[in-house]
Amino acid sequence: MDTRIPLSPTSGPAPDTISISNLNLSLGSGAARVHILKDISLRVAEGEAIGLIGPSGSGKSTLLMVMAGLERPDSGEVVVDGTAFNGLDEDALARFRGRRIGIVFQSFHLIPTMTALENVAVPLELAGDPDAARRAAQELQAVGLGERLHHYPTQLSGGEQQRVALARALAPDPAILVADEPTGNLDESTGKQIVDLLFAKHAERGMTLVLVTHDTGLAQRCDRVIRLRSGRIDATQPGTAARASA
Numbered sequence: 001m002d003t004r005i006p007l008s009p010t011s012g013p014a015p016d017t018i019s020i021s022n023l024n025l026s027l028g029s030g031a032a033r034v035h036i037l038k039d040i041s042l043r044v045a046e047g048e049a050i051g052l053i054g055p056s057g058s059g060k061s062t063l064l065m066v067m068a069g070l071e072r073p074d075s076g077e078v079v080v081d082g083t084a085f086n087g088l089d090e091d092a093l094a095r096f097r098g099r100r101i102g103i104v105f106q107s108f109h110l111i112p113t114m115t116a117l118e119n120v121a122v123p124l125e126l127a128g129d130p131d132a133a134r135r136a137a138q139e140l141q142a143v144g145l146g147e148r149l150h151h152y153p154t155q156l157s158g159g160e161q162q163r164v165a166l167a168r169a170l171a172p173d174p175a176i177l178v179a180d181e182p183t184g185n186l187d188e189s190t191g192k193q194i195v196d197l198l199f200a201k202h203a204e205r206g207m208t209l210v211l212v213t214h215d216t217g218l219a220q221r222c223d224r225v226i227r228l229r230s231g232r233i234d235a236t237q238p239g240t241a242a243r244a245s246a
């Protein structure tokens, strides 16, 4: 007889993928130490898309780094996919991040000495995937770069570089994708292509998405829009995705 207790209910609301409770974070040292995130509590449901907006310096990127386990809070709790970050050391946190969280930055962060294919394959190889090169090629094809596998970042346009970065983030099939102004360095039409791709992948894979943007129209495409002001959550509103499905 199977006596295991089911880990998740079969019905009811989607479980939280990200749960942040009473989080405070300061950066810098001595007199330059700044209290950046102030008493943030936030839950993001599995498969939900969150748009994070707010003025420059309000703490959006810092909050994203906390969700990705790249910054540690002074106090409070971060639980992602049922795993409490407080209990993990740096190595365990890096392993967790590699498997579960994809990150896309405004400035792409590609490795300049590696081709598009190698950039996408590296995280897969690090995760021990024996099929890394083939999967990397598939991901690049999925973002329309099947003809650019062996190009170096300097040989690619900004939009193409961001698509490589997106393929790299998506390749390990993360449960969560966090994107920090992924269109900030792109012209409007290229930016729109990247965003359409991002939302298509979010819908296709049921991936939880946290998108930092200065573009309120873009944030509105999410299920929920959260506005930060001076390190605090200032307002939360439904986006058009939520209204469309209501």
Ligand SMILES: Nc1ncnc2c1ncn2[C@@H]1O[C@H](COP(=O)(O)OP(=O)(O)OP(=O)(O)O)[C@@H](O)[C@H]1O
Pocket (backbone or CB within 6 Å): 027, 028, 032, 033, 034, 036, 054, 055, 056, 057, 058, 059, 060, 061, 062, 063
């Ligand atoms: N290492 C650091 N040491 C001290 N202060 C920092 C550090 N990193 C960020 N800050 C400060 O934290 C605040 C929040 O920064 P953050 O980058 O999260 O803002 P943001 O909302 O992403 O802004 P932007 O829209 O300009 O990207 C800013 O006032 C910034 O100066």
Ligand SMILES: [Mg+2]
Pocket (backbone or CB within 6 Å): 060, 061, 062, 180
């Ligand atoms: Mg920022």
